[in-house]
Amino acid sequence: MLQYIVRKGDTLARIAAAHGLAPENVIHGNPWAAAQPYLYPGQVLFLPAIQRRRHAAQDGESARDVADLYGVSIDALIMLNPRLSPDGSCTPGTILVIPPSERTAIVKMRGEYGPRELGDDIGRLTAKYPFISTGTIGASVLGQPLHLLRIGTGSRCLHVNAAIHANEWLTSPCLLSFLEQYADAYADGRKWNGHSPEDWFSNWTLWAVPMANPDGVELVQEGAGPGHPYRRELTEWNSGRRSFRHWKANIRGVDLGDQFPAFWDEEQSRRGAAGPSPRDYGGPSPLSEPEAAALAELCEKAPPDMAVSLHSQGQEIYWNYRGYEPPESRELAERLAKAGGYRAVTLTESDAGFKDWFIMKFGKPGFTVELGLGRNPLPLEDFEGMALETGLILASILSG
Incomplete structure (x- = not known):
């Protein structure tokens, strides 16, 4: 057993991924970890030796067949199984050790996806693809950058943001x-x-804000441990609960999804949240929070032709707002829903969201896309399917 000392930012999933394990392997060696909402820096974990995958060769199955089955190279398979015959044939019943799957993508799950992973991946993406430009639109309450990426040179502009709600952080790597x-x-x-x-690049400019609420995302994933600047307040706002997995708001307990000046007063009355809380408190005034204000300022400086805000969950697309939406919005929503296998939904009695403000402010198509299905935070294993759905929906816009 390997002894591992927990560091700041560590989670079960991140530690497991870094050591080629599943979270269940870590819990098996440290059963108390399953009862804690978060790990604490300084805690000692015992990690089991890596258990590699194995495969019993079937009748007529060659080494290349096995390599293709598991998505690994034949050379890597032979390296771990030097007794394989030169022609790659396998005697039925031969046990083969399977190497790790080869993942060439930059954006992938290495445990929870937070501000640190986002920053690292942006650096790798812009180094590999210099035609992606990057910058920031401001900073969060705790000073974390609100990253902005741009791709394309077209005259039409599409704005896409993700992770306005903290426990919906899986939308960030999807985008x-x-x-x-x-x-x-x-x-x-x-x-x-x-x-x-190529047509997307020449016809559209895509502006992406992949993590609009980095402080909240970090809180959901790592908690508010000793030394956190808002630890006392967060504990109070969270009614003494130690887990923040359900948290939607920013670090000041303001729901960024209720922060925009679109019948803000009515939404506050409807929600009934009088002060900071995990969700539904729209703040002391519209755009009081730097994260929401930065999104609004970005759109006001260069109004996009269309906007999409990625949320989770429900596999639904909301497209209307109090009749302010342009006539083409319904047809567009139905097209996007068909592309992603979702439902286009007419929403009522909901105000102060980014989509609501965008439609009312600019009179252009705006959409809230509820990715995935289940309970937030959605599980890591949903990532690949949700990422594909995200792409198919956005591709439908860029190809229109």
Whole structure:
């Protein structure tokens, strides 16, 4: 057993991924960890030796068949199984050790996806694809950068943001994964699921804010341990609960999804949250929070032709707002829903959201896309499916 001392930012999933394990392997060696909402710096974990995958060769199965089955190279398979015959044939029943799957993508799950992972991936993406430009639109309450990425040179502009709600952080890598796949296909001059990234690049400029609430995301994933500047307040606002997995708001207990000046007063009355809380408190005034104000300022400086805010969950697309939406919005929503296998939903009695403000302010199509299905935070294993759905929906806009 390997002894591991927990550091700041560590979670069960991150530690497991770094050591080639599943979270269940870590819990098996440290059963008390399952009862804690978070790990604490200084705690000692005992990690089991890596248990590699194995495969019993079937009748007529070759080493290459096994390599293809598990998505690994034949050379890597032979390296771990030096007794394989030169022609790659396998005697039925031979036990083969399977190497780790080869993942060439930059954006992938290495445990929870937080501000640190986002910053690292943005650096790698812009180094590999210099035509992706990056910057910031401001900073969070705790001073973390609100990253902005841009791709394309077209005259039409699409704004996409993600992770306005803290426990919906899986939307961030979904958006960034699509940007990576777009950039990779454009660089190679090939199609992406039947669409032309070259046409996207020349017709549209895509502005992406992949994590609008980094402080809240970090709180959900890591908690408010000793030394956190808002620890006392967060504990009070969270009614003494130690887990923040359900938290939607920013670090000051303000729900950024209720922060925009679109019938803000009515939304506050409807929600009934009088002060900071895990969700539904719209703040002391519209755009009081730097994260919401930065999103609004970005759109006001250069009004996009269309906007999408990625949330989770429900597999639904909301497209209307009090009749302010342009006539084409319904048809667009139905097209996007068809592309992603979702439902286009007419929403009522909901105000002060980013989509609501965008539609009312600019009179242009705006959409809230509820990715995935289940309970937030959605599980890591949902990432690949949700990332594909994100891409198919955004591709439908860029190809329109």
